[in-house]
Structures are given as C-alpha cells and as structure tokens.
Amino acid sequence: MRSSPEYEVHGTSAVTGRPYDNRFVSVVTVRDRKVTHWRDYRDLIAVFDAQGWPQDRSS
Numbered sequence: 135m136r137s138s139p140e141y142e143v144h145g146t147s148a149v150t151g152r153p154y155d156n157r158f159v160s161v162v163t164v165r166d167r168k169v170t171h172w173r174d175y176r177d178l179i180a181v182f183d184a185q186g187w188p189q190d191r192s193s
Contacts (some may be wrong), residue, residue, distance in 0.1 A: 137162045147184040154184035 142157045156177050163171040182188070 135164045139163070147186075149160045150184065150186045152184045152186065156179065
C-alpha cells in the first residue's frame with residue numbers, strides 16, 4: 135500500500151530569526167503493516183530563504 139500524506143510547518147529559523155513556512159508531501163510504502171520506504175518532498179527554496187542562504191541570489 136502506498137500513501138501520500140501532506141503536511142506543513144511554520145516557525146522561525148533559530149539561525150536567522152526569519153520566518154519559515156513550508157509544505158511537504160511524503161510518499162510512504164507499507165508492506166505487512168510496516169513502513170518499508172518513506173520519501174519527503176519539500177520546497178527547498180523556503181529552507182534557503184529562512185536560513186539566509188545564499189547571501190545574494192542574484193549572483
């Protein structure tokens with residue numbers, strides 16, 4: 135069985151103090167009532183923005 139739950143997180147970066155908002159989709163494979171594989175997809179740009187990385191995205 136394969137499931138694709140969606141969830142989101144909201145918070146503040148401990149490094150920069152910037153807000154962090156992101157949405158995730160997980161693809162989970164279950165066999166014999168055990169999770170056999172778990173894969174997450176998220177917006178990496180949101181992670182980079184919250185961390186202030188890179189310093190100047192125009193270069």
